[in-house]
Amino acid sequence: MKRLMMGLVLLIATSAVTQAATLRTEILAEKLNFPWSVAELPEGGFLVTERSGQLVFISESGNKRTVELDLPDLYVAAQAGLFEVLLAPDFMTTRELVLSYSCGTERANNTCVVRGILSPQPPYSLLNTQNIFTALPKKEGAAHYGARMTWLPDATLLIALGDGFVYREQAQKLDNHLGKIVRVTRNGEAPDDNPFNHSQAPEIFSYGHRNVQGLIYDAARDAIWQHEHGPKGGDELNKIVKGGNYGWPIATFGIDYTGAKVSPFRELPGVKPPLYLWTPSLAPAGLALYKGDLLVTHLAGKRLQRLRLVDDQWQLEGEYLQDINARLRAVYVAPSGRILVLTDSAEGQLLEVFFED
Template structure:
């Protein structure tokens, strides 16, 4: 497939500095992907890619050939926003061959976010021995699941969870997993130092979230960065800390889709303010650290944004790929030095960016 050379105009940093014009090379790695959602790179530089409908794909690093990985997720629910979400390798993947998969499970009248772990064979053609290690709080409908995952240095797993859309008040309920980020051991058990072990939902790590669509651990700064969707306006970038309340729906910079207030408050004692917020909403959907910068893929915003860490703060540096007028679902840092991005459509591409 033919690589596309794109010229990107420089944009000024908020701090006033500028970057010279950069030329990036955009290469198509795979196409004809049906609503892809998550991606993970294997040690041989090939990729696993999830599709929301339930397929797991293996994309060869050399030939770009795509094959379906045999996968039988227990109780998968695929409808509207529901389906197969993230794929994540175990920290010891090269020894254990374990992969973690987040997905919607159940039926329309009763469903939630689940996580299963299984073993990928050496040929990357099948995931077997699947075991469900997490099942969240049940709800109706097919919206706001979260589903992003990342590992912490102590080998505990963070999983993001949505508020279920019609259940937003539950984001403040510490006996419900709706609207939370949870932390679990690799087998799904509760870590001894979780902040709410005494509650009915002891895996909760932070709360007051709407629909978290990106999370990453930053080893250089020993920090967890996260972004989530607001309603109309008020998408957020946050630094996540154990036990903290991130405010939804008590405080928000957005309004309801009807035009009414969700809350008249943007700040409230005891809640954490976002590091930055997007209004109008760009619908951030993927998050990656690459070459020390934070990269955000946007759905409604149809762009890839780069943020640089300046004087202890993330500051927007550049917007990329707007001229393609395409929704972007996920972004990941490749071991080959390239940045990889998934489009969001029934006929989507996996792209590699060199710069």
């Protein structure tokens, strides 16, 4: 069966896509409260964040137990809450992990990241929690936090940060963290080789972002892949480079929800063009690598897509999970090779999916 492609590859016309593989699913856990992120533990089982503020351990048998953690400044409302859980590269020996979440109050909040040590065995608790990054300035409202994270080979951490929705002009300014991807050490310091160490926000790695919802490092290609929400249309897949400007809001393929133009420009000198576009918007919300392909989950689009790099262009290889009619928040390929998907609802599920190709 062929499906019409919902994005533009390198900004050219749409093309037909053949379903190259079938997919089967297994439910690992249910009744999760807006699950946002998942990590596989080396001893077995999974950690899942719930946006409402809980870190949940799920055993291989599907039993759930809340992990004790202390986040006194957690702010939960609308899009705000607990976001990504990411194990440290040396988790096997240190038991260290990082968590991103919205911190502060309704009138003054932003994205925070803490690190902590997971106790050695169930019932788990997160010990020695300490803040390593707070996005500044604090802003009002509960939208566009970004909050996806990935480790680089030098053990520095990339943290994606949203533009705060009504603060979009700040994404082009280098004196704040809004609409940026930042790079920090494990202690939260700005590395000396960051591109804007002269600025008031030396943690900045790239800028001109709207609301990053997918961020991964591709070791085989030594590349950082990222996707972010556009407004009405203009969801983007990008290759992130140090110091790059990705255009928001001065260059975009999207328009405002009112129908008004955000910018008259789709391309500008010095702005990195997207590698792939989703128009109309599918709201990509998760990103993972599988056998060299990119897996993308979508909220509004209610599907899992598989993209393949062909002649330096990302092309849509297949679409899956539309039959379950669920908003899909995240996709994660575990170190064991297992592919995990989270559905986005008050009765969310943790799914394991299997490509039969």
